[in-house]
Amino acid sequence: MTLTPRSGTPVIIASFCVALLLAILPLPDWAQMLRPQWYTLVLIYWTMALPQRVGVGVGWLLGIVVDVLSGTLLGQHALSLGLIAYITFEMHLRIRLFPLWQQSLTILVLLLLEKLLSLWVMGAVGQPTPPLSYWAPPLVGMLLWPWVYIVLRDLRRKFQVS
């Protein structure tokens, strides 16, 4: 395992870029509330598929970029994405074996955790508590997970990312 050649880094970076792009693409107001956490989904997938390459460090870096893009407190997303990457890393062998619907439920928990951490940070710096629709994106993310998973898996196989 230690000697496996590393290939397909551009594919991983490109997938993260697309996810970030989807995260800042302007949407109408009603859809904005439902925007799933694309970058988290992609991060979870890569951590699960290639735990030896994508992990806490990448999660943290991605989080910093998200913070800069969305104008939140520097470190808010970095903290939560780092933790998500860690948990996924710990559980990747188990999650891989789950059927897709069961994976989706696990993903829901992870996405909710990310939102919860963000909420804590926002509470700690005295921003007002967001409305109930704050919790909608994880549900959308859960429904999207099978598609994200299949698309990224096919990408990984096609470009032989390992």
Next chain:
Amino acid sequence: MIIDHRQHHLESVRSVLSTITYPLQFVANLPIAIGYWASETFATRTRLQEENRELHRENLLLQGRQQKLAALEAENMRLRDLLDSSFKLGDRVLIAELIAVDMDPYRQLVLLNKGSNSGIYKGQPVLHANAVMGQVVHVNRFTSSVLMITDASHALPIQVNRNGLRTVAIGTGHINELELPNLPNNADIKVGDLLVTSGLGGRFPSGYPVATVTTITREPGEPFARIRAQPSAHLERAREALLVWTLTPPDQDAAAETDAAPETSGQAAVQTPAGEP
């Protein structure tokens, strides 16, 4: 890390990273930009002519009003000279366009397409068609993010245009609502009053319209009235913004400097409520 950021030590890191992520924002903005470009390029001749005529008429009207304004300004200057009071005069403005990018949905932040390469600085006031829009919070190389006056963490020193009553307008987190929490029940304020910037706090130039009062609820048991106001700028529809530099006339620089000491103490007193939420 978070604490470090609260003390604003990481501003330079953020600005470097923003420069790196600028391509992403640029790409995200592309569809909208192409849409506007296409609608401008393929506009019909008659529509353009109509628009041109309309702008011409508006320009005439504004110029007419400007003539009167120049006379008034001169008169005001003379009167102030008589009173020996110094004040800041003249603003330099720069027009920036909003980049169509969604940021944190629970804060009122927008991105402008001008950054430190255009001389923009942190805390600079941003106007929209002569109504206050917000202030710059992060400056990057090519972009800058603006915090709207309706963000829940924003407070703006204002006064009622009718009688000069001073207070602070605090954002509610809703894009079309401001709150005036510090006015007592018997304060002289009415529905429809125009609120303008007071210039206290030293950040915004004074005299720009901010909002009009929409509702006032006076509860006899409560010490303060609950007052809501609607911003004059169409914050949710704005596509362009004016960045303002306040200029001090050279002959009044000296006067401003001698007045600096009492001014700063006054500013500190005013800024405490402004920084509170």
